[in-house]
Amino acid sequence: MTSFTLNAVNIGTFPLGEADRIVVLFSAEKGLHRAVAKGARKPGSKMSGKSEPLNICKLLLAKGKSLDIITQCETLETFPGLRSNLARLTYALYFAELSQVFGADLSEDPQTYFERLSLAIAYMAESETLPILQCLEFEMSLLNLLGLLPELTFCVSCRDPLEERTISSFNFELGGVLCEACERRMRGQASRGFQVAENARSEAREGKLAAVMITPMVWQQLVLARSFGTAGHDLTNLETEARPGVSAQRFTRDEGDKQVHSRLTAAQRLILGYIEYKSGRRMRSLDVLGAVS
Ligand SMILES: [Zn+2]
Numbered sequence: 674m675t676s677f678t679l680n681a682v683n684i685g686t687f688p689l690g691e692a693d694r695i696v697v698l699f700s701a702e703k704g705l706h707r708a709v710a711k712g713a714r715k716p717g718s719k720m721s722g723k724s725e726p727l728n729i730c731k732l733l734l735a736k737g738k739s740l741d742i743i744t745q746c747e748t749l750e751t752f753p754g755l756r757s758n759l760a761r762l763t764y765a766l767y768f769a770e771l772s773q774v775f776g777a778d779l780s781e782d783p784q785t786y787f788e789r790l791s792l793a794i795a796y797m798a799e800s801e802t803l804p805i806l807q808c809l810e811f812e813m814s815l816l817n818l819l820g821l822l823p824e825l826t827f828c829v830s831c832r833d834p835l836e837e838r839t840i841s842s843f844n845f846e847l848g849g850v851l852c853e854a855c856e857r858r859m860r861g862q863a864s865r866g867f868q869v870a871e872n873a874r875s876e877a878r879e880g881k882l883a884a885v886m887i888t889p890m891v892w893q894q895l896v897l898a899r900s901f902g903t904a905g906h907d908l909t910n911l912e913t914e915a916r917p918g919v920s921a922q923r924f925t926r927d928e929g930d931k932q933v934h935s936r937l938t939a940a941q942r943l944i945l946g947y948i949e950y951k952s953g954r955r956m957r958s959l960d961v962l963g964a965v966s
Pocket of ligand 1: 833
């Protein structure tokens with residue numbers, strides 16, 4: 674029987690038969706890969722804890738007819754910091770969900786995404802940075818690797834440079850921000866409604882809606898997140914770097930925190946809507962937080 678080794682993040686599991694489990698992996702060697710953990714659902718099974726989502730493992734697999742079989746599993750990371758914080762755990766599980774949805778497209782350069790995902794989970798487990806900001810930056814880096822990074826600097830239609838006074842809407846179909854003149858022109862042409870981001874997600878997925886309005890504050894936040902998410906920083910160094918959109922608060926601390934939170938929430942919601950539009954899938958992980966509808 675042919676065997677091979679994978680270093681992988683466990684991004685999901687499904688029950689199989691009476692006692693087995695299918696483990697969905699994103700590996701450095703092969704990208705998205707499914708394998709069977711035999712007996713993983715039996716009480717007291719050694720494989721049970723090892724096949725938990727978000728663990729990073731070194732696995733020995735035996736080539737199977739349809740699915741490969743995990744014969745040995747050495748757990749490298751379990752991220753205990755995530756298990757004691759629901760919000761952080763939820764965001765990390767959302768990263769896993771994104772990895773399942775886009776995993777096939779990311780498998781061309783699996784090492785790069787494996788490292789990015791591993792670091793993002795580690796950072797979510799240990800960093801003091803707001804989880805929603807980490808989430809937004811991870812979404813941007815994912816979109817970058819997928820070649821779907823939103824255009825935020827130039828109008829996605831007329832290509833004029835965007836400024837605070839000229840930005841108007843974020844167009845899911847065109848993949849970026851429209852200037853006011855283009856938005857007016859397109860609104861005149863299309864029968865599609867333009868609505869605020871709050872109610873836009875489900876309609877965007879159904880193709881009824883192609884755009885959401887965007888404010889200068891949210892636009893700025895997206896620009897910052899895009900630059901941090903795509904800069905290829907070593908995440909461990911990011912902790913000490915200035916984050917101008919968040920740390921340079923002109924408000925009192927409470928007001929500042931509220932403003933930062935609402936701006937981040939609107940920005941993240943918009944990008945979530947864009948990701949759902951591009952994937953044609955409803956992302957469910959973040960529903961737990963009640964922060965996104
Ligand atoms: Zn334009």
